[in-house]
Amino acid sequence: MSWLRLDGVTRRFGGKDALSDLSLGIGKGEFIALLGPSGCGKSTALNCLAGLLPLSGGSIWQDDKRIDTLPPERRGFGMVFQSYALFPHLSVRRNIAFGLQMRRLPRAEVRRRTDEAIRLVRLDEHATKLPGQLSGGQQQRVAIARAIVLEPSLVLMDEPLSNLDAKLRLEMRTEIRRLHQSLGLTTVYVTHDQEEALSMADRLVVLRDGRVQQIGTPEELHTRPANRHVADFMGYRNLLPMRVASVSREVVTVEGAGMALRGTAVGEMFPGDEVVAGIRPEDLRAGADGIPATVEVVEYQGRELAVEARTEQGVVLHLRAAERPSPGDKISVVADPARVLVFGGGK
Ligand SMILES: Nc1ncnc2c1ncn2[C@@H]1O[C@H](COP(=O)(O)OP(=O)(O)O)[C@@H](O)[C@H]1O
């Protein structure tokens, strides 16, 4: 049984759905990521959960108690935003202690819990500084400490790392996941970065135009995206419009633009259907008897090379190579049929 349950949560702005019919169960201790491009309804969903936005439809339940009618402060959730929103004239310690003081807790308890939170986010040496004297990453840590010091039953985070540079983002990812685990938090985390979501979350909710596309574990979304939009988000860079030639159970052969491919059908499809074949760059290689193509761009990417090649009919393919080809080289491109997904449906 889910500890928290969203049931058909819908939010409209001026007659247009920003979030449609979101149903989701969240277990105690889970780390859920809401993932999707800008404007897909992630913040709307989070703000509905927090109580900052009233629902246009649906309901939210916690342990069989309806909570979507409660004001934010009675839900007891903690929030961390993209902008840190710290008090500039208060020290790190006083920023973190503020919420506890507002609750009129005994002074000794405020001190103990504030110390503990400062230690958890590793700001011991900076406790007396003002926010303006801290780096972006340190300020974000203060914002996180300020939320977790209240021991919220649920922590809501809205793109908390998007103002940080790449290296710090990676460090803070690990940091947030560590806090989530060691404090036994339940977390809902909003991001448009699929790598961030895949690396941090137990389950992901992929949104597009306010609608859920798929809910699943990182592995499920990675290996079995439900449609071409999720595939696009999950790194299936080759999304090739094709036509079904034949189907036998899940194995489908597709043709188009001078290419023929075999793959796995996602959903029902019939010969003649317009479909999209999805392949990750790492599942396309140079090999014998494949699709003839000419190398156009070669990019160094650590252990491997990312290659862009164009077929005779002008289709651009993204693949990987172990050895460096040169622009202009003629190659033949082969796909692993076990890794080709064929998506039906016009959506
Ligand atoms: N206060 C508002 N008034 C009108 N439209 C809004 C408001 N907040 C969000 N929207 C619209 O709702 C949609 C979803 O927005 P949002 O939830 O902020 O997306 P995301 O966080 O995924 O980028 C967008 O089309 C946005 O323009």
Ligand SMILES: [Mg+2]
């Ligand atoms: Mg947002």
